[in-house]
Amino acid sequence: MSTGAYSAAYQRSLQDPDGFWGEAARAVEWSTPPARVLDSDRPPFHRWFAGGRLNTCFNALDRHVRDGRGDQPAIHYDSPVTGTRRTLTYAGLLEEVATFAGALASLGVGKGDRVVVYMPMVPEAVVAMLACARIGAVHSVVFGGFAPAELAARIEDARPVVVLAASCGIEPSRVVEYKPLLDAALDRSSHKPQAVVVLQREQARAAVGERDTDWEELDWAELVSDAEPADCVDVEATDPLYILYTSGTTGRPKGIVRDNGGHAVALRWSMTNVFGIDPGDTWFTASDVGWVVGHSYIVYAPLLTGATSVLYEGKPVGTPDAGAFWRVVSDYGVKAMFTAPTAYRAIKRDDPEGALMAGYDLSTLETVFLAGERLDPDTWEWATLRLGVPVVDNWWQTETGWPIAANLRGLEPMPIKPGSPTVPVPGYAVEVLGEAGRPMPAGEEGAICIRLPLPPGTLPTLWGDDDRYVAGYLSAFDGYYLTGDGGFLDEDGYLFVMGRTDDVLNVAGHRLSTGSIEAALAGHPAVAECAVIGVHDELKGQVPRALVVLKAGVDRGSADAVAAELRQRVRDEVGAIASLQRVDVVAALPKTRSGKILRKTMREMADGLPAKVPGTIEDASVLETLAPVLAPPP
Structure with a gap:
């Protein structure tokens, strides 16, 4: 109360x-x-x-x-x-x-x-x-x-x-x-x-x-x-x-x-x-x-x-595995931890059932705080369910x-x-x-x-x-x-941050945030993480494109079926006006070393513009791999 x-x-x-x-x-x-x-x-x-x-x-x-x-x-x-x-x-x-x-x-x-x-x-x-x-x-x-x-x-x-x-x-x-x-x-x-x-x-x-x-x-x-x-x-x-x-x-x-x-x-x-x-x-x-x-x-x-x-x-994964954070919590008796949502998405991708948590004593952990990228509801739900403690966003x-x-x-x-x-x-x-x-x-x-x-x-x-x-x-x-x-602020005074203002799409005169489309995509059980960018369209001004990374264990051969389900999911949850037609399943998304997805860089590549690649990029090879996927049609 x-x-x-x-x-x-x-x-x-x-x-x-x-x-x-x-x-x-x-x-x-x-x-x-x-x-x-x-x-x-x-x-x-x-x-x-x-x-x-x-x-x-x-x-x-x-x-x-x-x-x-x-x-x-x-x-x-x-x-x-x-x-x-x-x-x-x-x-x-x-x-x-x-x-x-x-x-x-x-x-x-x-x-x-x-x-x-x-x-x-x-x-x-x-x-x-x-x-x-x-x-x-x-x-x-x-x-x-x-x-x-x-x-x-x-x-x-x-x-x-x-x-x-x-x-x-x-x-x-x-x-x-x-x-x-x-x-x-x-x-x-x-x-x-x-x-x-x-x-x-x-x-x-x-x-x-x-x-x-x-x-x-x-x-x-x-x-x-x-x-x-x-x-x-x-x-x-x-x-x-x-x-x-x-x-x-x-x-x-x-x-x-x-x-x-x-x-x-x-x-x-x-x-x-x-x-x-x-x-x-x-x-x-x-x-x-x-x-x-x-x-x-x-x-x-x-x-x-x-x-x-x-x-x-x-790292959250790879040093040596997706249980790295849980070891640290267990070894030092951590009361609360703070990291970026992208770290938890990486853990969820590699260990979707949270099996690696079982090997560590997490009894001291009372709260997890996440900030730095928008915390999508699916990642929040996964972390809350697996850890059994409040998972708290902050902006x-x-x-x-x-x-x-x-x-x-x-x-x-x-x-x-x-x-x-x-x-x-x-x-x-x-x-x-x-x-x-x-x-x-x-x-x-x-x-x-x-x-x-x-x-x-x-x-x-x-x-x-x-x-x-x-x-x-x-x-x-x-x-x-x-x-x-x-x-926006809701009727209870809660703030919802939907993304940078330059990530707001103008689709045939309708303003749509990439955050609302990403939230719909992230709720699909096969999706580990995703990014939505707006690309130029002769008829509608802009249309969204989605890039999606699947969870570990999901058959990439089913990518076409997953993409179809995601298009329908956005239609059902955001509306037909979102006009999401293209969903690409990719191996990884380009990020800075602090975990921010490089949406602006991908948008520039998709529109055929010179892409500004920040010096803080985590792995430049991810962009190289995405180049043919993002390239505009000839």
Whole structure:
């Protein structure tokens, strides 16, 4: 039965943001308390906790050690690709971070300087991020293995004093050497860092200092061996903590700025109220530190809370099988886990009956959280049935840094509606707008927007480009942030996110979301995952095309029969207007390494346009295989 806790919190967050977030800020330790909670003197640029001073690393590590959590595990590092496990206590992690912060300071890195981190899922990546925070430097993590052009663009924009890199990253089937990619990026960039520091991994050691460069090359272990630990440096709440560049950009990359104060307050609040995680709990986020989910919910939120975070260098399948996640849950006593729906679709494809779960003790697992791609009802139903725990969708963006809409398991758990991430989170005034900014009635689709000001922890602007921030996010509707996603609010206030607004099809004048068609396809018992794209049609403007991956064990010889059933299913559930005529059964869908399906790239290929392939693609050979399938008719 509802306690009304959510409604009260939500209304207060919008009507009395100073009181609501001022109270939440008490969970963070300030060296100087904020003079103001919300500063709206310069709209549309709103800032949080102006005048406050703090240190994010102190809040994530030092205060927990001081208060008696020194012996508690902070990080469980688990790497099936190297066969390595390591546990760092809060005291042990603090020692490593303080020492590496001293090493960075010895290289001339100071408050406000940028440091690019180009590393895989290893403890040193977490150490590097926290060490930057400790001395007031601004880190910019670039996903490990990013191609030289994308890495160079980020170095050019961030202008780092130091670049930190690992010698390699490790995939289930290959080793990716990072140093040659980094060298190529630095050759392309007009900005040269003062130093490049390389963490050597035994799977592929890198040559360091053996070529003529414009920068000093150093070995991580040697640098640390001579370093003196550094103390925390206080920064303004509004000073930047990190820059995270959105993937797949062309031209100048788009650097999302995250400030120190609002970020710490929002993530600490979300960990308990959204995810139900308290100090001492063990939390497993299967993502990568190169993505926003990794920043927020592998590194910062768990450590700000005093929880234990699992750092997993592996895949949901293939390291070694589709039981990988269940082993991690069992081995570490995980209370809740967070990953992308695509990971669960991969597990469902390889182990549709969930047989591999039987070998592990999952009794500690209370909740599964999924975000990053739309959670289709079929995947939700499969995971809920197999695991026997709530499987909870949540929706947010790199720009926001924490959930916009969620089922707040700590504040007030709510009934789950498959296909919906539930309700707007306190602080987010979510509205669905139509043409000319007209609010849409319940159940009708429009552009999902957030009325300003955005809550703490969200982007205050783009790195070095206020004008682009306003033009890209705030100009469509006066007084609103445009999310770029379309959807609707139902009569109960539940939000349904139906996909990017550029994935809305216009079929003979009728607007249809790809999400509704995908939901119909995903409900077929033979379908593991699917994607719908809109392609040009001379008569109707656009028509949908579907690409479908079948579950393991389904006879591909029956593909024609399955395709016919899927066409009829869409006709029955979405309507004849959907005009879905072409369904292609394929072996795999192209994705980024964070699990997002490359719908836009496939749409460009299907329309015969030059396809933009992001540097974050997981496996480029999937696109090569799909090329003849997607090619437009001659």
